[in-house]
Amino acid sequence: MTPVIAARGLTKTFGDLTAVDGIDFEVPAGESFGLLGPNGAGKSTTMRMVGAVSSRTAGDLRVLGLDPDAHGPEIRSQLGVVPQEDNLDPELKVRENLIVYGRYFGIPKAVCAKRADELLAFAQLEDKARNKVDDLSGGMKRRLTIARALINEPRILMLDEPTTGLDPQARHVLWDRLFRLKERGTTLVLTTHYMDEAEQLCDRLVVVDHGRIMAEGSPSQLIRQYASREVAELRFGSDRNADAAARLEGLAERIEVLPDRVLLYTDDGEALLERVTDLGLHPTTSLVRRSSLEDVFLRLTGRSLIE
Template sequence: MTKRFADLTAVAGVDIDVYSGECFGLLGPNGAGKSSTMRMLSCISQPTTGTLRVLGRDPRREASRIRGRLGIVHQANNLDLDLTVVENLTTYARYFGFSRSDAKQRAQEMLQFAQLEDRSGSKAEELSGGMQRRLAIARALVNSPDLVFLDEPTTGLDPQMRHVVWQHLLELKRKRTTQVVTTHYMDEAEQLCDRIVIIDHGRIVAEGTPQMLIKENASQEVVELWFADNPTDETVALLSGIGEHFDLLSDRLILYVARGEDAVNEVHRRGLSPSRVLIRRSTLEDVFLRLTGRTLVE
């Protein structure tokens, strides 16, 4: 697919398959084209060129039928803040043709799923950020969708609440509900996604399972070095040849190496004295830096 806006090509030829029952991650730096891709996949906008099938149907001719089988969790919660928790669910269910009694029953099921039974009568605006996010996810599931799109589902949540939301999404996966997720948290992608596509400048630069992407695009270990002063050209030159390659960030140097301890010993042998050293395994974020040269939120 491609997507063009006047002289801007936002998506420059993306070819993907999302399989039934999997959690599929669509990742990329800001401006990479993932939002435009998500809008096409969720039948909000049409491709400029290319072929798109969602749930086996053509969005150009059957968009309304497709949307009835989708659940969409936007980055902003867009809840009806003046309505109660249960009213948010029943009202949304009615949009999908549920009778009043069926809407109430479905709302109760979703309250249990989101663990919000005790707040059913509270207005949405009275909920914490984490509770609002759980309600937004529950509302997107009220029509029992076959395919759910989640745009940065845990942005702005504290670590504890992120893990609560993860458990809900993992439960969806156990129920074989297909999910397409965008996220700026690499640990989230590793936890949730069966497969991942990384997009940069409108094109796919990598595709595979999280473990495969790390194995194929990153070293076994990573050494992060902080210095009392910003690294100079001389510092960078002294690090040359240690490991496979390195990245110079605004606050630290990152070495990609086979064995972290050996690399640190070599750094000291060359006369460098970093103020702080961290040795860790490679992650998806390292894959990102290597493939795009940018952080997710840059």
């Protein structure tokens, strides 16, 4: 099948700054595809080129079979876009935000009204239809922004850091709405710097740093390839972590020393903790967890996603 998005050598520069550095990727229809990386990695710049609102400097890009630089309006009419910051109209009521936005696409008012009611139900906002936007919580505003992006029945829904700033409960409600879209076959393209979000939502993702793709695959594939089964997190104190790590050499497959803790990568975290104690080392806190995409990123780049 022809991918709905195909990039080859995609590059974007701003003067001497290379924000996106010759990346290649494809997104088939119906996939949930993620760009995972820290702030400034080039994720949002890539999204803007795919969304036909920023021209590329070099390389080839096709969205729905079209060149965004030459067919911007045609592409944008088939996209739903959820920006990093909610840009809802505070002067309009909740339902009116959907109807007015739909009119921008030339959709008849009666059709907009019907879709608005369906989308408010989907977003669990029916009881807020007549409220002003400012009356909504952060999570509700985010769900309304997603509902608005669906008013034109897009073939691709693009979400830029969809849950930044939301509390855990609001994030899980939003994830549930996105799961439902995946089940309907909507193609999702999202950027995030939350590894748990990428693991939950993405069928496949690319790890991006400094405008380059460091790795590509499903979350489970990347974890298997670049991390051990478990990680032991030990805290000895910021002034003692480095010395303790030196004594732990050879105890684990890999050791990472972070400012606040030491990470030991192993297949059996509990057995490793016993060996740490046998060496006469007693961390102030210890935790054994499964490896995550955060560990993949640390392995690939030598730094944390949240730096």
